[in-house]
Amino acid sequence: MVRVKLDRVSKYFGRVRAVDNVSLEVMDGEFVTLLGPSGCGKTTMLLMIAGIYKPTKGRIYFDDEDVTDIPPKDRNVGMVFQSYALYPHMTVYENIAFPLRIKKLPKSEIDRKVREAAKLLKIDHLLDRKPGQLSGGQQQRVALARALVKEPDVLLLDEPLSNLDALLRVYMRAELKRLQKELKITTIYVTHDQVEAMSMSDRIVVMNEGKVQQIGTPDEVYRNPSNIFVASFIGTPPMNLIRCTYDESRNVLKCPNFEYELPSAWREALSSRTSDELVLGVRPEDIEIGVESPNAKARVLVVEPLGKDVVVTLALDEETSIKAVARAGTQLPTGEVTGLRIPLEKVHVFDGKSGRALI
Amino acid sequence: MARRDYSRIRRRVWLERALKVLVVIAVAVVPAVPIWLMYAGLVAQAFSSRVTLGIVPVGFTLRNWRFLWSEISMGLKRYPSIWPMFANSLYLALGTALIVSLVAGMAGYALSRMEFPGRSKMMQFILALHAFPSVVLLIALFILLNKLGLYGKGFLTLTGVMVIEAALQIPMGAWIMKGFFDSIPWDVEWAALVDGCSRFTAWRKVILPLVLPGFAAVALFAFLAGWAEFILVFTFITDQQWYPISVYIYNLIGEFKYVDWGLLAAASLFYAIPTIVFFALSQKLLLRIYVGGVKGVR
Ligand SMILES: Nc1ncnc2c1ncn2[C@@H]1O[C@H](COP(=O)(O)OP(=O)(O)OP(=O)(O)O)[C@@H](O)[C@H]1O
Ligand SMILES: [Mg+2]
Numbered sequence: 001m002v003r004v005k006l007d008r009v010s011k012y013f014g015r016v017r018a019v020d021n022v023s024l025e026v027m028d029g030e031f032v033t034l035l036g037p038s039g040c041g042k043t044t045m046l047l048m049i050a051g052i053y054k055p056t057k058g059r060i061y062f063d064d065e066d067v068t069d070i071p072p073k074d075r076n077v078g079m080v081f082q083s084y085a086l087y088p089h090m091t092v093y094e095n096i097a098f099p100l101r102i103k104k105l106p107k108s109e110i111d112r113k114v115r116e117a118a119k120l121l122k123i124d125h126l127l128d129r130k131p132g133q134l135s136g137g138q139q140q141r142v143a144l145a146r147a148l149v150k151e152p153d154v155l156l157l158d159e160p161l162s163n164l165d166a167l168l169r170v171y172m173r174a175e176l177k178r179l180q181k182e183l184k185i186t187t188i189y190v191t192h193d194q195v196e197a198m199s200m201s202d203r204i205v206v207m208n209e210g211k212v213q214q215i216g217t218p219d220e221v222y223r224n225p226s227n228i229f230v231a232s233f234i235g236t237p238p239m240n241l242i243r244c245t246y247d248e249s250r251n252v253l254k255c256p257n258f259e260y261e262l263p264s265a266w267r268e269a270l271s272s273r274t275s276d277e278l279v280l281g282v283r284p285e286d287i288e289i290g291v292e293s294p295n296a297k298a299r300v301l302v303v304e305p306l307g308k309d310v311v312v313t314l315a316l317d318e319e320t321s322i323k324a325v326a327r328a329g330t331q332l333p334t335g336e337v338t339g340l341r342i343p344l345e346k347v348h349v350f351d352g353k354s355g356r357a358l359i
Numbered sequence: 360m361a362r363r364d365y366s367r368i369r370r371r372v373w374l375e376r377a378l379k380v381l382v383v384i385a386v387a388v389v390p391a392v393p394i395w396l397m398y399a400g401l402v403a404q405a406f407s408s409r410v411t412l413g414i415v416p417v418g419f420t421l422r423n424w425r426f427l428w429s430e431i432s433m434g435l436k437r438y439p440s441i442w443p444m445f446a447n448s449l450y451l452a453l454g455t456a457l458i459v460s461l462v463a464g465m466a467g468y469a470l471s472r473m474e475f476p477g478r479s480k481m482m483q484f485i486l487a488l489h490a491f492p493s494v495v496l497l498i499a500l501f502i503l504l505n506k507l508g509l510y511g512k513g514f515l516t517l518t519g520v521m522v523i524e525a526a527l528q529i530p531m532g533a534w535i536m537k538g539f540f541d542s543i544p545w546d547v548e549w550a551a552l553v554d555g556c557s558r559f560t561a562w563r564k565v566i567l568p569l570v571l572p573g574f575a576a577v578a579l580f581a582f583l584a585g586w587a588e589f590i591l592v593f594t595f596i597t598d599q600q601w602y603p604i605s606v607y608i609y610n611l612i613g614e615f616k617y618v619d620w621g622l623l624a625a626a627s628l629f630y631a632i633p634t635i636v637f638f639a640l641s642q643k644l645l646l647r648i649y650v651g652g653v654k655g656v657r
Contacts, residue, residue: 052549072552079553085546089568098564102555150554 009058036207078152258296277352294339404624455585467536539573575644
């Protein structure tokens with residue numbers, strides 16, 4: 001129940017810049033997800049917020065208090081570690097009770113809270129076991145119970161659902177989200193799984209190589225990616241990125257085997273480009289296949305059925321292929337040439353050198 | 360696909376298993392036989408009134424154990440009661456175990472958890488230290504004790520020997536403890552910090568219970584070393600009152616041409632009892648090694 005603010009925070013390990021100049025403000029009771037590829041500094045961020053690592057540069061605030069030099073025990077954060085980090089010599093019960101015992105709560109209250117948390121996470125039948133006797137998913141839920149039971153001001157979750165089966169994961173997602181809203185705990189959540197990020201978060205922070213790429217609501221990040229990295233990272237199958245050259249005099253993009261006409265209103269936005277190398281971005285689900293007046297023609301390479309949709313891989317020329325999503329049942333014999341429409345209102349244009357979104 | 364000949368595979372598996380059992384017997388059981396025979400002989404002799412042909416015990420008696428309740432005179436020499444010497448041995452061994460556990464525990468934690476310049480050099484150096492047997496240091500230690508005024512000072516000298524003994528055991532102990540601390544992931548210690556522990560509480564409630572087997576091992580080795588110490592005490596202690604049992608037993612053998620084998624056997628058996636007790640107490644701890652609770656460590 002506090003506002004967490006990172007002010008130009010960096011963490012270097014020798015020459016490795018694990019986190020590089022990150023500024024972020026997480027509102028009271030907000031659910032923010034850190035999303036990014038392996039090694040981009042997500043865990044390091046959480047450990048700095050928890051107070052385990054001291055930032056190399058920058059300050060961290062809880063509400064308006066500077067907590068940069070406050071030890072972890074005085075921050076009242078709950079954390080689920082990526083490795084679970086259960087205490088191997090304690091039973092599940094003792095593990096969950098541990099933060100409460102440190103706080104010296106009365107025994108009866110501890111007992112009530114532990115059983116409540118265990119029940120919520122469906123581990124109440126495992127209370128007498130040692131962590132070594134649990135499956136990965138069960139251990140993960142014990143770690144979650146231990147983080148929740150102390151009713152922290154800030155909840156830090158490092159991939160807390162990665163080891164659960166699909167069904168349990170959906171249940172836990174909903175349960176976690178409900179609990180978080182109910183208790184209004186400020187939550188910072190780390191995941192690789194963009195579906196999880198999309199469905200749970202108020203806002204998403206997309207990171208790469210220690211730097212923040214974009215901060216926004218799931219919708220914003222999906223609809224208006226601020227650069228090529230975000231565009232390619234969010235969405236499955238990922239956005240098609242087609243390398244083109246810009247012909248300013250005619251205001252068209254010269255792409256492999258087709259030309260894409262741009263509206264004159266875009267001229268101004270494109271004038272900030274660093275070179276004529278531009279990248280045309282369009283999501284597979286926005287491409288229309290087999291239309292009357294196509295923007296481009298392409299040859300069908302592969303058709304992969306995916307339940308209610310099919311994913312079609314198409315070749316624009318020898319080197320460039322793109323993916324499109326069509327409704328199941330669409331007749332598309334491989335090898336056949338088909339017409340594509342790329343709707344103007346759905347395309348993105350990125351700077352080929354800097355990767356920045358221009359449109 | 361050709362059908363596999365399972366009967367041949369089965370035969371091979373059976374042969375391998377038989378071979379494994381044979382190897383285990385050859386390595387573990389065969390060498391144990393003479394050792395057990397020796398112990399059995401020791402026990403038998405300690406309770407027998409006469410030994411024929413030097414090994415075959417005859418008749419039952421408790422007379423060999425008379426050193427427990429009376430002084431012994433043999434030839435010209437008189438041996439005082441064994442109990443003060445027992446206390447000396449216990450003092451030496453327990454003291455050594457205590458010092459070694461404390462220092463090795465702290466040193467091991469530092470070597471495992473803290474970054475400081477010259478850490479790996481220091482670890483190599485520590486291992487090299489362990490290569491010196493105490494006999495090599497005898498003369499140097501003699502000079503040192505003399506300069507410190509600890510030579511031939513009874514209780515003080517015994518304490519001095521304890522410190523020397525501990526110093527000899529600490530390098531290996533620190534090395535063992537480092538291994539135990541290494542096996543605890545950082546995440547577990549961090550989790551304790553996040554859960555509200557100070558650095559010290561985290562150490563006491565989470566780290567310490569996990570390295571207890573290490574402490575048991577180190578304490579056991581140190582205790583055994585202190586209990587079995589002979590050459591240092593024999594050289595430095597001049598006052599018979601402060602001798603430990605090892606010297607007492609040496610005197611039983613060394614003093615006269617005539618040796619009372621029954622008495623010697625009983626005394627030796629008595630000498631072995633505390634080590635067995637100490638081992639039995641620490642063994643349960645030694646085997647209590649925890650696994651699991653952390654991804655990747657199972
Ligand atoms: N203690 C450390 N010493 C040196 N480098 C480190 C240390 N901890 C992390 N790093 C480096 O910092 C970078 C970020 O690591 P971090 O653990 O934060 O990544 P992550 O985003 O959590 O990745 P993953 O999704 O795989 O868990 C990595 O390049 C990593 O190698
Ligand atoms: Mg991580």
